[in-house]
Amino acid sequence: MTLSDAQGVMEKKRMKDRTKAKVKAALLDSFFVFYSILVVDRVIWDRFILQLRETHFSWAETGLFALISLFVGVVWSLTGTSLSDRLFGLAKPTKTAKLTFEIFGWFLFNITFIAGWIITKISIVDLFSDEGVAAAQRIFAALFSPRMAIFDEALFAIIETIYIALVATLISIPITLVVSFLSARNLMNDNKFTLLIYAFFRLISNFVRSIEPLIWAIIFSVWIGIGPYAGMLALLIHTIASNAKLYSEAIESIEEGPIEAISATGANKLQVIWYAVIPQIILPFLSFTIYRWDINVRMATIIGLVGGGGIGTMLIQYQGLAQWHEVGLIVIMIALVVWIMDYISTKIRQAIY
Amino acid sequence: MTLLRVNQVHKIYPSGTHALKGVSFEVEKGEFLVIIGLSGSGKSTLLRCINRLHEPTSGNIQFNGRDITHVKGKELRQLKRQIGMVFQQFNLIKRRSVLVNVLTGALGRMGTFQSLTENFPQKLVDEAMEALKTVGIEEKAHIRADALSGGQQQRVAIARSLMQHPDLLLADEPVASLDPATSNSVMQYFEKINKKFGTTVICNLHFLSLVRKYATRVIALKAGEIIYEGLPEDIDDDWFKTIYGEEAEEVEIR
Ligand SMILES: Nc1ncnc2c1ncn2[C@@H]1O[C@H](COP(=O)(O)OP(=O)(O)OP(=O)(O)O)[C@@H](O)[C@H]1O
Numbered sequence: 091m092t093l094s095d096a097q098g099v100m101e102k103k104r105m106k107d108r109t110k111a112k113v114k115a116a117l118l119d120s121f122f123v124f125y126s127i128l129v130v131d132r133v134i135w136d137r138f139i140l141q142l143r144e145t146h147f148s149w150a151e152t153g154l155f156a157l158i159s160l161f162v163g164v165v166w167s168l169t170g171t172s173l174s175d176r177l178f179g180l181a182k183p184t185k186t187a188k189l190t191f192e193i194f195g196w197f198l199f200n201i202t203f204i205a206g207w208i209i210t211k212i213s214i215v216d217l218f219s220d221e222g223v224a225a226a227q228r229i230f231a232a233l234f235s236p237r238m239a240i241f242d243e244a245l246f247a248i249i250e251t252i253y254i255a256l257v258a259t260l261i262s263i264p265i266t267l268v269v270s271f272l273s274a275r276n277l278m279n280d281n282k283f284t285l286l287i288y289a290f291f292r293l294i295s296n297f298v299r300s301i302e303p304l305i306w307a308i309i310f311s312v313w314i315g316i317g318p319y320a321g322m323l324a325l326l327i328h329t330i331a332s333n334a335k336l337y338s339e340a341i342e343s344i345e346e347g348p349i350e351a352i353s354a355t356g357a358n359k360l361q362v363i364w365y366a367v368i369p370q371i372i373l374p375f376l377s378f379t380i381y382r383w384d385i386n387v388r389m390a391t392i393i394g395l396v397g398g399g400g401i402g403t404m405l406i407q408y409q410g411l412a413q414w415h416e417v418g419l420i421v422i423m424i425a426l427v428v429w430i431m432d433y434i435s436t437k438i439r440q441a442i443y
Numbered sequence: 444m445t446l447l448r449v450n451q452v453h454k455i456y457p458s459g460t461h462a463l464k465g466v467s468f469e470v471e472k473g474e475f476l477v478i479i480g481l482s483g484s485g486k487s488t489l490l491r492c493i494n495r496l497h498e499p500t501s502g503n504i505q506f507n508g509r510d511i512t513h514v515k516g517k518e519l520r521q522l523k524r525q526i527g528m529v530f531q532q533f534n535l536i537k538r539r540s541v542l543v544n545v546l547t548g549a550l551g552r553m554g555t556f557q558s559l560t561e562n563f564p565q566k567l568v569d570e571a572m573e574a575l576k577t578v579g580i581e582e583k584a585h586i587r588a589d590a591l592s593g594g595q596q597q598r599v600a601i602a603r604s605l606m607q608h609p610d611l612l613l614a615d616e617p618v619a620s621l622d623p624a625t626s627n628s629v630m631q632y633f634e635k636i637n638k639k640f641g642t643t644v645i646c647n648l649h650f651l652s653l654v655r656k657y658a659t660r661v662i663a664l665k666a667g668e669i670i671y672e673g674l675p676e677d678i679d680d681d682w683f684k685t686i687y688g689e690e691a692e693e694v695e696i697r
């Protein structure tokens with residue numbers, strides 16, 4: 091390979107990148123048009139102007155909209171004055187391009203906000219109806235006169251919650267360590283095989299993370315039965331996936347120098363990780379993990395609502411029976427524990443740095 | 444005896460940069476070879492090809508009579524053990540003690556399990572203290588590495604490479620982030636190792652006054668090619684301007 095060959099390769103790469111960006115811009119424009127049609131037709135027209143309760147759905151109509159949008163989007167993008175052209179920096183620097191960007195951007199923002207308002211059924215009347223205000227008053231009064239008779243029971247349940255969170259966090263540490271090393275690009279770019287492992291772990295943890303702990307709790311309570319074990323597993327799996335991302339990002343941002351130096355002594359991969367990588371990431375790891383314990387206590391409460399055990403399960407039971415004085419005590423205790431955990435974890439993390 | 448034979452080596456980075464364009468030279472055992480050249484001329488790339496932190500794109504490199512251009516795995520680690528390297532940024536493990544940093548130079552000789560449990564045999568610890576003595580900072584052994592000054596950190600890095608008992612010591616601008624006086628003292632340790640242990644040294648340098656003082660031979664790179672090869676005292680004004688460009692002026696450093 092000679093120098094001019096190398097330049098030729100670079101030139102081709104630039105051309106390819108530009109074509110790719112152009113195609114992406116056209117697709118994004120089509121999406122914007124599609125989105126506008128749907129919002130205006132289905133939400134603003136059907137639900138607000140016609141006041142329909144049920145909206146109809148047909149693939150034929152939606153498909154037609156999609157085709158129209160694709161056509162409009164591509165043509166629009168070809169003019170070089172479209173929204174995406176400007177977003178991707180491909181637009182011609184003309185007045186028209188700037189004006190379209192402003193007008194259409196403003197239009198998108200407004201229809202989105204109006205549709206959001208319609209969909210959430212915002213209503214001042216409902217908020218201040220006599221009936222509603224009276225019911226709220228009753229609940230608040232009960233909440234602020236908690237029933238101390240169930241204190242022992244609630245204390246035991248909240249300790250269970252804290253332990254569920256603690257165990258999930260502790261078990262997650264060694265597993266997260268391994269997963270995060272396998273999903274750090276700078277450690278896995280040796281060859282195609284290691285890159286494949288990297289991609290695999292990235293994919294799995296992205297998938298696991300995108301499913302909320304609440305849903306994992308539902309899955310596990312069906313799988314192994316309602317209770318603290320299901321709650322713990324739900325937290326564990328989500329903690330591993332979330333912290334693996336944070337950990338691996340920390341690994342990716344470490345200094346390369348020590349890694350290079352230790353490799354240059356003839357050390358093997360594990361030795362390089364132990365001596366050049368771990369000392370650089372140990373503090374951020376500790377900090378993430380403690381913070382995560384704090385989050386897990388809060389999540390364990392929520393997970394309890396769907397059968398993950400602990401204080402959450404107790405809360406949902408009393409709430410179902412409309413025993414608001416008992417609910418009051420539980421809510422106060424949760425607030426207290428969350429506040430204390432938050433305080434402790436902040437203090438520890440400050441002490442580390 | 445010839446220790447190193449570099450033959451028509453090219454290096455093209457994945458980004459397309461053609462950093463070395465057919466570099467050839469030989470190094471005899473015991474030499475103190477200095478490589479000079481402008482920033483970006485390919486000096487670091489050349490050193491990294493020799494100890495195979497990078498793989499040459501074409502050409503070949505022989506070390507101790509063996510072709511090492513494309514060695515892999517265990518063989519590659521064996522090769523790296525025989526070649527020490529010192530960096531401009533020292534590249535120590537900041538949070539660990541000076542002693543542990545020096546001991547990392549012996550990782551290639553230790554079993555994986557033994558090294559991960561940090562169970563260093565007394566013999567290695569003694570050796571590490573000896574290496575620290577060679578660079579004159581044995582009293583700092585138990586201090587955290589990042590508490591040392593730049594010059595001291597570079598001496599720790601030299602001690603680390605001594606633990607490899609290297610046949611060849613590479614140094615990539617080892618004094619470029621140090622002040623003139625410290626630069627000179629650090630360079631003296633390289634000289635000492637070269638003279639006392641007979642270790643061959645290849646060193647990238649910027650200051651000609653240091654080059655004249657320490658080099659037994661000089662190679663100058665320009666845009667990835669060797670444009671000068673000879674004795675340091677033969678670099679006259681004309682050569683200087685060819686190497687560093689018409690605008691350049693020599694600065695003194697003592
Ligand atoms: N890892 C890398 N990936 C891509 N290109 C690189 C890499 N390392 C160096 N280069 C490029 O290769 C060329 C030679 O760089 P090199 O670092 O070898 O020069 P140098 O002579 O050591 O310069 P300096 O005095 O600045 O250290 C430069 O153009 C540089 O940008």
Ligand SMILES: [Mg+2]
Pocket residue numbers: 486487488615616
């Ligand atoms: Mg360099």
